[in-house]
Amino acid sequence: MTTAPESLALLADEAASCTACGLAEGRTQVVFGTGAPDADVVFVGEAPGAREDEQGVPFVGRSGQLLDRLLAEELGVERSDVYIANVVKCRPPDNRDPRPDEIAACRPWLAHQLDLVDPAVIVTLGNFASRLLLDTATGITKLRGADYRYGNPPRHLVPTFHPAAALRGGAGVLADMRSDFGRARNLMMAS
Numbered sequence: 173m174t175t176a177p178e179s180l181a182l183l184a185d186e187a188a189s190c191t192a193c194g195l196a197e198g199r200t201q202v203v204f205g206t207g208a209p210d211a212d213v214v215f216v217g218e219a220p221g222a223r224e225d226e227q228g229v230p231f232v233g234r235s236g237q238l239l240d241r242l243l244a245e246e247l248g249v250e251r252s253d254v255y256i257a258n259v260v261k262c263r264p265p266d267n268r269d270p271r272p273d274e275i276a277a278c279r280p281w282l283a284h285q286l287d288l289v290d291p292a293v294i295v296t297l298g299n300f301a302s303r304l305l306l307d308t309a310t311g312i313t314k315l316r317g318a319d320y321r322y323g324n325p326p327r328h329l330v331p332t333f334h335p336a337a338a339l340r341g342g343a344g345v346l347a348d349m350r351s352d353f354g355r356a357r358n359l360m361m362a363s
């Protein structure tokens with residue numbers, strides 16, 4: 173019987189050759205996810221950008237640096253202590269939004285990841301991931317500031333802004349993200 177880390181590695185190997193949607197044609201590589209296979213918290217973003225596509229790692233560049241900073245300052249952990257993934261694993265051309273058919277094709281990968289990592293808390297980063305996982309049209313500005321239940325077995329889901337929004341939006345957005353990360357930390361500690 174395989175352990176969860178082995179199963180996650182096998183799943184990543186399987187995903188690396190996925191051609192279930194048209195995004196396979198333009199990618200450099202599948203950006204599956206990174207971090208601790210038994211993490212208490214999983215961060216979920218939208219889709220890889222150009223740098224992520226090049227490096228095969230989610231959340232690199234300035235957004236990734238801000239995420240790392242918030243992890244250290246609000247959760248007291250490093251990137252390698254958590255698990256980070258995107259809803260869609262291949263880069264959409266010109267960084268356009270993923271289409272519904274692409275999201276539907278890719279969603280089982282994230283579902284399997286969440287099953288295997290089995291976190292107590294999921295933090296969705298930005299409008300796209302938050303709306304999708306909570307199955308709502310409500311925007312992140314209204315969604316954030318609370319925690320929700322997601323999946324079966326139910327886990328805590330804490331929606332917050334995408335780090336890119338904090339880089340654009342300044343101190344107010346960053347303060348809200350710090351508050352949301354603090355909520356995630358408290359939920360992790362209580363679980």
Ligand code: SF4
Nearest residue numbers: 190193196262277278
């Ligand atoms: Fe497969 Fe997802 Fe990449 Fe589409 S985006 S090819 S479903 S891994």
